[in-house]
Structures are given as C-alpha cells and as structure tokens.
Amino acid sequence: MTEHVTESTIEYKDVWIFVEQESGQINPVAFELLGEGRRLADDLGQKLAAVILGEAIDKLAGDIFARGADKVIIVDDPVLKDYRTYPYCAALVELSEKYHPQVLLMGATILGRDLASAVATEMRTGLTADCTELGIDPETKLLTQTRPAFGGNVMATILCKQVRPQMSTVRPRVFKLPPADCDRAGELINETMALSEDEVPTKVLEFTAHTSHSNVEIETADVIVAGGRGLGGEEGFELLKKLADALGGEVAASRPPVEMGWVTSDRQIGQTGKTVRPKLYVAVGISGAVQHAVGMQGSDIIVAINKDPEAPIFKLATYGIVGNLFEVVPALIEALAGVVRTSGDLSCETVENDG
Amino acid sequence: MNIVVCVKQVPDTTQVRIHAETNTLIREGIPSIVNPYDVHAVEAAVAVKESVGGHVTAITMGPPQAREALKETISLGADDAVLISDRAFAGSDTLATGYILSEAIRKLHGESPIDLIICGKQSIDGDTAQVGPGIAQRLGFTQLTYVIKIREIDVPARRIVVERQLERGHQVVEGQLPALLTVVKEMNEVRYAPLPNLIKAAKYEPRLFDLESLGLDRSLIGLKGSPTTVRRIFAPAPRAGGEIIADGSKTAAEAAALLIEKLQAEKLL
Numbered sequence: 001m002t003e004h005v006t007e008s009t010i011e012y013k014d015v016w017i018f019v020e021q022e023s024g025q026i027n028p029v030a031f032e033l034l035g036e037g038r039r040l041a042d043d044l045g046q047k048l049a050a051v052i053l054g055e056a057i058d059k060l061a062g063d064i065f066a067r068g069a070d071k072v073i074i075v076d077d078p079v080l081k082d083y084r085t086y087p088y089c090a091a092l093v094e095l096s097e098k099y100h101p102q103v104l105l106m107g108a109t110i111l112g113r114d115l116a117s118a119v120a121t122e123m124r125t126g127l128t129a130d131c132t133e134l135g136i137d138p139e140t141k142l143l144t145q146t147r148p149a150f151g152g153n154v155m156a157t158i159l160c161k162q163v164r165p166q167m168s169t170v171r172p173r174v175f176k177l178p179p180a181d182c183d184r185a186g187e188l189i190n191e192t193m194a195l196s197e198d199e200v201p202t203k204v205l206e207f208t209a210h211t212s213h214s215n216v217e218i219e220t221a222d223v224i225v226a227g228g229r230g231l232g233g234e235e236g237f238e239l240l241k242k243l244a245d246a247l248g249g250e251v252a253a254s255r256p257p258v259e260m261g262w263v264t265s266d267r268q269i270g271q272t273g274k275t276v277r278p279k280l281y282v283a284v285g286i287s288g289a290v291q292h293a294v295g296m297q298g299s300d301i302i303v304a305i306n307k308d309p310e311a312p313i314f315k316l317a318t319y320g321i322v323g324n325l326f327e328v329v330p331a332l333i334e335a336l337a338g339v340v341r342t343s344g345d346l347s348c349e350t351v352e353n354d355g
Numbered sequence: 356m357n358i359v360v361c362v363k364q365v366p367d368t369t370q371v372r373i374h375a376e377t378n379t380l381i382r383e384g385i386p387s388i389v390n391p392y393d394v395h396a397v398e399a400a401v402a403v404k405e406s407v408g409g410h411v412t413a414i415t416m417g418p419p420q421a422r423e424a425l426k427e428t429i430s431l432g433a434d435d436a437v438l439i440s441d442r443a444f445a446g447s448d449t450l451a452t453g454y455i456l457s458e459a460i461r462k463l464h465g466e467s468p469i470d471l472i473i474c475g476k477q478s479i480d481g482d483t484a485q486v487g488p489g490i491a492q493r494l495g496f497t498q499l500t501y502v503i504k505i506r507e508i509d510v511p512a513r514r515i516v517v518e519r520q521l522e523r524g525h526q527v528v529e530g531q532l533p534a535l536l537t538v539v540k541e542m543n544e545v546r547y548a549p550l551p552n553l554i555k556a557a558k559y560e561p562r563l564f565d566l567e568s569l570g571l572d573r574s575l576i577g578l579k580g581s582p583t584t585v586r587r588i589f590a591p592a593p594r595a596g597g598e599i600i601a602d603g604s605k606t607a608a609e610a611a612a613l614l615i616e617k618l619q620a621e622k623l624l
Contacts, residue, residue, distance in 0.1 A: 084528075085488075085498045110521050114500045117488035121453060126582035129483040148591065150368055150480055156588050163582040201497040201531040205516070209524035223623075247624075265541065271482065280623050290591075291368065297594060301621055303614065309602065319617050320599040327607035335611040339624055 006125070012164040014071075015041040016101040018092065019052040019064055020111055022083070026052075026060055028177060029107030031067045033170060035178030036134060037105060038068040040143070043136035046102065047071060053091050055081040061188055066180040071187045073099075079195050082204045083111050089118040091193050096123060098191075101165045103143050105134075108169035116169050126160030127167040132174055143168070152271050152294035172219060173277045174298070210266065218267060223249025223280045226269055226296070229256040230285020230306065230325055237262050240284060243329050246336040247280070254292040270295035285325050288313025305329065356409030356510055358471045359460055360400045360433065361487070362393035364417050364424035365480040389424045391540065392475025394431065398543045399505070399536070400473045401432035407508055409470075410434050412463060416444060416455055422561055430548040430556035437463070441565040443573065448581035449481070453489025455576055458569050460494060470510065472496060472535040484537070491535035499530050500537040 006012075015037045019030040034050065041048040049071035050064045061072045073095060079087045092115070096104065104119075106112040108130050120127035132155075133146035143166040145158045160166040218224060225244040227237055237251060244251045251267060258268045269276055270292040281299035286292060288304070288311055296302070297316055304317035305325050314320040321328055366385045389397075400411045413428035415421045416439040425436035439459045447455065463469060472491075477484035484500075491498035497515075504518040506527065513532040518525050520539050548556070566576070574580060600617060601610035618624045 085491075085500075089492070110501055113484050114488065114498070117449070117453075117483075117485035118492050118498060120485070121450065121489040121492040124450065124582070126448065126450065127483075127485060128583060129485060144586070149482070149588070150366075152591070153368065154588050155591050157586045158583050159586050160583050202499070203529045205527040205529055207521075207524055207526045272477075272479070280618070297591075301618075301623060302594075302597070303618075309599075314597070314599060316594050316597070318597040319614060320597060321601045321610045321614060322599060322603055323601060323605075323607060323610055328610055331607035331611035332614065335608070335615050336624075339615060339619075 006163045010100050012100045012102045013044075014047045014049050014099075014101050015044065015103040016096075016105065016165065017048070017050045017069070018104065018106040018112070018115070019050045019060075020107055020109060021052060021054050021057060021060060022111075024054075024057060024060065026063060027107060027109060027111075027172075029109060029112075029170070029172040030064075031177055031180075032172065032175040033105050033107060034064065034067040034069055036170070036175045037103075038178065040103065040134060040136055041070075044102065044141060049073060049099075049101070051075075051092065051095060053077075053080045053088055058190075062182070063180070065184045065186045066182050067178050068181075068184070069186055071189060073189045073191055075191045075193050077193045077195075079193060079197055079200060083115075084200060084202050084204065085114055085118050086200050086202065087193070087195055088115055089122060090195055092119050093122045094193075095191060096165060104165040104167045106167075106169045108171045112169050116167065120167050123163075123165070125163040125165060125167055126158075127169070128158045128160070129169050131168045131170050134168060134170070142166070148271075148294050152290040171275045173275060218250045218252050218269070219274055219276055221250040221276070222278050223247045223282075224252050224269075224276055224278045224296075224299075225249050225282045225284065226252040226254065226286060227257055227263070227284050228254040228286030228292075231257060231262065232285075234262045236285070236326075239326070239329055242333050243282070243284075243336075246333050247282070249278070249280070249282075252276070254286050254289075283313050283317070284329060286313055287311045288316055356403060356407050356470045356508070357467050358400045358403060358409055358411045358473065359463060359469050360393070360397050360411060360413045360428065361456060361472065361474045361490070362397065362413055362415045362424055362428055363390045363475075363478045364388070364415060364421040365390045365478055368479045387420065387423065389427050390475055390478045390480075392477060392479075392538065394427075394475075394545050395540055395542050396473040396475045396536075396538050397428050397431045397433055398545045399538050400471075402543065403471065403473075403505065403508065404432075404434075407510060410467075412437060414439060414456070414459055414463075416440070416452060416459075425561045426556045426559055429559045430552045431545070432548075432552060436559070436561040437564055438561045439564045439569075443566045443577050446578035446581065447576055448583045449483055449485040449489060450582055451576050451580035453486050453493060454580065455569070455571065456486065457490045457493040458571055459564050460490065462564065462569060464494075468533075470533050471515070472533075474535065474537045476501060476537045476539050487535060487537040494533075494535070497530040497532070497534040499528060499534055502536045502538045503541050505536075
C-alpha cells in the first residue's frame, strides 16, 4: 500500500461513522454514534455518512438513514462476511482515501478496538480511544476528543491538528440512542472490494457463544446491583443476587471480586471491564475508586451502601447509606417484598389501568 | 520459535490519587510496575517456548528506569531483553510509539527472524490498546487481539490457531505466521519466578537501542511524530450532589424503608 499522506490541497469533509454489524445485526453503538455524529456534522456544516461492510447487508441501509445518516456507503462482499482485521482495514482505508472524510468514528467494542488502530496506523493518522465527549471547536473547527486517562483519574482533551481523518472510538452507551425516523432517506453508495480470499491471512474457524448462566448482558440491564471487596466472598454475592432479583436487575462487580474469583469477569464494571448506564445502579461494599467509577458514573440514579462514610462512592451516589451491608441488604430485600411494583415501571411508556 | 514480548512500565494507577485541593495527580510514592497485561504476555511467550522450543526476547520503550521492568521479564523466564530508550522518544503518541517499537523489532528480525510478537491487550495508564495493532500493521504481521488461548502452533506450516475472547463468546481463528497477539488476563496464571531466574534477573543488563542505533526518522518520533496532541488535562467533574439518607445512626430497617421511599419517588419501583 502506498504511504498515506494527508495533503493540504485535498478537501477533507464529512463525518463518517463505521457501522459495526454481525450476521446482519447492527451493533447499537453505531446508532449512538450516528446520533452524536449528526450533531458534529451540523456543527461543521457538513454531511454525516456511514460505512458498513459485510455480506448480504444491503437491507440495513434503511435503519442507518433512520438514525440520521445523509449517505450510506456499503461494501457487500463474501470476503467481508465475518469480521477480520485485514479485509476490513483494507476496505476502510481504501474508502477513506477515495472520499477523504474529516472525521471517522467507531464503537470501542472488541471489534472496533481491533480495527481502529490498524486503520489509523495504515493512514498514519491520530486516533483517540474511548472518548467520553466529542465536540467541534468553534474557532479551529477541529474535533475535540475528551477521554479519561491514568486509569480514569484525569480527563484529557486531545486534538489531531494536521492529519486526516481525525479518528476516535467511543464505548457503547456513552452516547444516547437517537430516535429513529423511519421515513428518512439518503444517498446510497455501493462500493466494491478487489480483495481475494487468498490474500487474507486469517480464517474464522468457529464461534462458541457463552452459555446462558455466564452470558450476562449487564450492559443493557436497567437495574444493576454491583458488589465490591466488602462482600467478602461468594456468599456475599449470593446475597446480592437476592437483592438484584427483588429489584429486577443484574448482578455485577468491581475488579477485586472478579480477581478473587467470587464472580465471573463478564460482570466486571470499570476501566478494565464494562461501561454501563442503567437507570439504577446499587453499589454495595464498593469503595468507588476512579477505575470503577468510570464504568458506571453515567448511571441515572446511584445508590451506595458502604460502612465507610469516607468512601469515595458517596461522592458519586444520589442516595447513600452508611452501614453494614450484611444488615442493610437483607433489610432491603425484606422491605422490597412488601412493595407493590408498578407495571412497566422501567420503561418509557406509562400503562393506563382500567378501573 | 523466535518470540518478542512487548512490555511497558507503568505507574500503578490503582494507587494514583487526585490531590483534594489542587486537582492534580499525586504521583510521588506511586510504585512502577510492569503493566499487568504484559506480565501475562511474558508468561504466554514462555509457555510457547516450553511447548515448541525457541527464544523469548522482551522489549520495552521507556526511560532508563524501565530496565527494572525488563529485569522482571527475565525473572519470569524471558531469555533476554532490550531497552529502547532515548530522550528524543519523549512525547510520542501511540502512532509514534508504534513506529519506534516496530523499528526495534525490525532490527531484531534482521538478526534472527521473528515468528511471534505477544503484547498485553492494553496498558493501564494509556488504556488505548492501540500500540499492538499498530506494530502488526507496520510489520505486516497477522493481527490477533483479545487472545485467551493458543490452541495450536504449527511452525513448519506457519500456522497458529487461537481462541479470542469476544463480548458474547469465544471465537477460534486460524492465522498465518508471523503473527502478533494481544492477550487478556484470563490467558494464564502467572507463575512464581524460580530462584535461578531471580538470580539471573538481578544481574541482568538489557541491550540498549537508541535513536541512532535504530536509524529512526526524527520527524516520525516524539512530539513531532505524533499526530495527536493533548490540549488540556483536567479532573473529572464530580457528579451533582447526592445525599446520605442514612448514616450510622439509623437502623438497617429504617435505612431500607427510606431508600424504598426515594426509589418510589424516582419511579424506579
């Protein structure tokens, strides 16, 4: 591949979103990015385009227009059927060098993190990972990319002044899902790929989904009850499960319980775990160190239960209870048993009851 | 098999605190450690060597004290180590760092061809997970990230089969050698270093690669070679005030009742 060079004579324009899909299912992070991308494109006075790669994916364009894209570029090719670094990187770089986007955003999913740096390196451009905030500087029109650093202890705002495209990745659920306007239409561009299967150095042999007991989609739960070191062991998590059940939520954890094997790593929330934004996050026996906070501080309501009144979690909590969790949690479980739950309580629509 | 492991010396960010008044990082007294994921990478490399034979070289880009991190890799079983260090490297972002590391590996490759590079999935200070893939791209190595297990290595057939830890399950991928792997913690358990390794590590002096010995293009390193720049650093904004609804003076039952009242008011129950 010829060395990519950002030339000052080329006009770079438009905000691009890489739309991640698997087996014809668009990852919701792409929609979240389209929502944010719309705002950025409007601030720039430019268009919002989406790039989607795969096989048999042409029917997905409608959903992408619905979430705000002005253009959708599709590359539909058997070599793109399963995600692999080589062909996806080649396709994205080729498209980028043809169309010259100003900005290229991707979800910071495992796929996105595998792909983003490969693409950025090929294009010798700047990439900022895990951005929690994006903006357009009114004077310079540069993309301002803000992200946590040092394990979340500080925030840094990064710029990519000269090279294009300016690339960022964003974790799922950092931005809100935009509404879908199903009547929206836009420009559909079909592009092709001249890459043969023989040129690709990897093959996907098999995929084994997690079994249901360990496959926990805590990221999409409306209620999360998370435990920390204070739980003391597996039995503590059994207690937490009862609370989670009573609240209709999922069990999660900070890093120490995962390291100690009290709970599986797919339930870990924080800097080296998952990011969640549930409606209700109950932190039990969690000190609230920044490495954990970065994974849950976007929750709507945070409840903290901890025996240490100085624990940093209380600075994050909407409601804090200082006390012994082994007394408070059982009391809560008991009290919840007597509570009449309203139907559809955690959804946006209110249900009208007849008589 | 000739294996290179990339490691980074990082501050133990779990111990980093923000100064309450000045909102700056308190870095004094924070121990430097080998990036935890990189320790698993060394362990993985040593395991490959024990399985198919070969040689493990650990490399790190850092200031002079990063040689302590390299000594630790020797105690974990690496055969030798290279410190890549030069004042001119300071201020490098991930693109420039990837350039420097890949040139160092290219130099080693020229001495003896490299079959496998193993990195940790990310560093705990930068948290970008960008350098590993950057090196793979520059060197044309097959990129395999989030590796939780090496199932098979067939050196004559130039083939490696790995298991990758994805969000919803495990994926098995076959790739051509030479390859670059980034590994997750669940890859292995790090063993205690046996005494002979500790003795070797204590006396070990790594090779040094600097700007001159690598023949690097100055415009591609340091601040000059970094397309990204930090405009500003600031303390994260605190969440808008909450309330302690029950301190030690209330009973558990009272606290529970109060909380339920609040949650009902928030329409969460």
